[in-house]
Amino acid sequence: MKTRAEELTNPAVQAVVAAMRDGNREAFFAAFAPSAELTDDGHPQPLEQWADREIFQAHGHLDVEREDNNGLELVGPFHSDQWDMKTMWRFRVINGRVQRLDVSAL
Known part of the structure; x- marks a missing residue:
């Protein structure tokens, strides 16, 4: 069952x-701190370039199936023009701002 963004805890x-x-x-x-860090499958990535390529240019979105760790971990399929895979x-x-985001395929 998908969780609407507005229902997320954090x-x-x-x-x-x-x-x-x-x-x-x-x-x-x-939503991110100016010095925020990102990893994709354990590999450090520049946040702005990664988000532009994987999310905004590719129409990416996350269908949240569940949240854990007080809302700091999300699991669900990520869909884009390029990808369709289960992710964490x-x-x-x-x-109140994201300092680090680690995205990984499951």
Whole structure:
């Protein structure tokens, strides 16, 4: 069963998922700290280039099936023009902004 972005527990995580769903690049990056880090399957990636390529140019979105760890871990299929796979998204949120995001295929 899919979880709507507005039902997610953590406000920063909620903002990221809603921005992906809405294709709102500005809102997406506003949820992240300026020095935020990202890994994709364990490989460090520049956040802005990765998000543009994997989410905004490819119409990517996450269908959240469940959230764990007080809303800081999301599991569900990620769909885009390029991908259709089950994923885990782990967030580190400090002072209301995402400091680190680790995305991995399951």
